[in-house]
Amino acid sequence: MPLIVDKGLGNTIAADTTLSFIDGAKGVLEYVGYDIDSLARNSTFEETTWLLWNGRLPTARELAAFKVELQREYAVDARMLDVVRSIPRTAAPMDALRTLVSALGHFDLEADDSSVAANKRKSTRLVAKTATLVALFDRARKGKSFVASDATLSLAGNFLWMLTGARPTASMERALDVCLVLHADHGLNASTFAARVTISTQSDMYSAATTAVGTLKGPLHGGANQEVMEMLLEIGDFAKVDAYIADKLARKERIMGFGHRVYKAYDPRATYLKTFAKQVAADTGNLPLYEMTRRIEEIVLAQPNIIEKGIFPNVDFYSATTYYSLGLDLDLFTCMFAASRMSGWTGHCIEQLAANKLIRPHADYTGPHGLTYQPIGQRIDGETSSSSPSVKTAMSVLA
Numbered sequence: 001m002p003l004i005v006d007k008g009l010g011n012t013i014a015a016d017t018t019l020s021f022i023d024g025a026k027g028v029l030e031y032v033g034y035d036i037d038s039l040a041r042n043s044t045f046e047e048t049t050w051l052l053w054n055g056r057l058p059t060a061r062e063l064a065a066f067k068v069e070l071q072r073e074y075a076v077d078a079r080m081l082d083v084v085r086s087i088p089r090t091a092a093p094m095d096a097l098r099t100l101v102s103a104l105g106h107f108d109l110e111a112d113d114s115s116v117a118a119n120k121r122k123s124t125r126l127v128a129k130t131a132t133l134v135a136l137f138d139r140a141r142k143g144k145s146f147v148a149s150d151a152t153l154s155l156a157g158n159f160l161w162m163l164t165g166a167r168p169t170a171s172m173e174r175a176l177d178v179c180l181v182l183h184a185d186h187g188l189n190a191s192t193f194a195a196r197v198t199i200s201t202q203s204d205m206y207s208a209a210t211t212a213v214g215t216l217k218g219p220l221h222g223g224a225n226q227e228v229m230e231m232l233l234e235i236g237d238f239a240k241v242d243a244y245i246a247d248k249l250a251r252k253e254r255i256m257g258f259g260h261r262v263y264k265a266y267d268p269r270a271t272y273l274k275t276f277a278k279q280v281a282a283d284t285g286n287l288p289l290y291e292m293t294r295r296i297e298e299i300v301l302a303q304p305n306i307i308e309k310g311i312f313p314n315v316d317f318y319s320a321t322t323y324y325s326l327g328l329d330l331d332l333f334t335c336m337f338a339a340s341r342m343s344g345w346t347g348h349c350i351e352q353l354a355a356n357k358l359i360r361p362h363a364d365y366t367g368p369h370g371l372t373y374q375p376i377g378q379r380i381d382g383e384t385s386s387s388s389p390s391v392k393t394a395m396s397v398l399a
């Protein structure tokens with residue numbers, strides 16, 4: 001087959017999946033055929049994870065059994081606590097999480113068992129423990145003692161408990177749970193693709209999950225929700241919103257939390273979150289913050305051509321205020337994205353292995369050819385090894 005150039009792979013289908021479907025033009029996201037809005041309203045993170053991994057909704061008995069499996073895995077090996085403590089307090093939580101997800105593999109006796117059954121058990125461990133690790137690291141960096149996991153709570157509830165040492169209210173637990181449902185999977189996004197590339201080499205689940213965390217960290221992928229919150233705090237006051245946004249637009253700067261590479265219609269994950277975020281903000285005394293986001297949305301959507309360009313609020317615009325209302329530090333926002341997406345990453349890895357083909361695209365070599373090797377003694381500092389124009393061009397590109 002002739003090779004085609006597709007930098008960024010935006011026009012390439014690199015995998016088959018039955019986990020999620022996106023129609024960016026219409027603003028549709030489905031997990032295994034279920035509209036994301038109905039899942040956000042009716043499902044839970046546990047049920048959604050089971051759905052993604054099994055291709056159908058669980059029965060009550062299956063869901064109850066899965067919850068118990070997850071709850072049994074909230075706690076980490078005692079030696080992991082030493083690993084958590086050994087990370088510098090100044091480390092960014094996403095960097096710490098990358099290290100900690102990798103370290104989990106050392107304490108899993110099944111780490112290198114690549115049978116489907118073992119990979120499913122490891123997926124359960126990875127999903128159960130990722131939120132735990134975020135809570136543990138946050139407490140360690142603040143010099144606080146660890147809070148033991150509570151295997152009677154949902155994953156969202158247990159995370160808030162381990163993070164704060166206080167029982168979350170039902171509405172706080174539900175708010176986090178909704179965010180976890182909304183972020184659980186999203187087609188072949190960059191971190192999911194990275195996980196599939198790693199597992200396609202027949203590496204292991206922990207390596208694939210570590211790759212994915214490292215990829216999600218980037219501001220072009222998982223970091224936007226933190227930037228939304230930074231913008232809101234910078235504005236600081238409802239009365240300053242209009243001038244701030246007008247100034248940004250006049251300087252042709254981007255408004256964080258708007259636009260999406262895939263969605264050119266309203267991000268379907270933001271629809272329910274928008275109404276939900278209001279309730280959470282009201283419950284936690286953060287309504288003024290929510291009112292600021294509504295005003296920003298009004299101003300941006302009233303701009304000429306903005307709807308034609310397909311610029312609408314994305315999921316990060318409303319998840320940011322939700323996480324903030326729950327009391328999470330800004331630099332934990334992307335970690336919550338990771339804790340949720342772990343269910344998608346692991347599901348994709350198992351799917352990749354079921355019909356595996358090493359993912360190995362080509363690079364378009366743009367360097368020189370046919371150079372003569374010069375012994376090191378004949379090379380002169382400050383001079384290229386050849387006067388060939390192609391080397392000079394390549395060197396000037398590299399400089």
Ligand code: ACO
Pocket residue numbers: 220221222224253254255256257258259260261262309311314315316
């Ligand atoms: N605010 C104002 N204008 C915008 C924004 C924005 N947030 N995003 C895009 N535009 C405008 C661009 O200026 C451009 O206008 P022009 O055609 O007049 O030059 C047009 O829309 C198209 O922009 P592109 O950069 O081509 O769109 P792309 O699809 O590549 O960008 C992206 C998508 C990167 C998400 C962009 O919208 C953006 O930077 N948004 C802000 C960051 C953000 O919220 N990211 C979170 C994404 S959701 C997620 O990752 C879970």
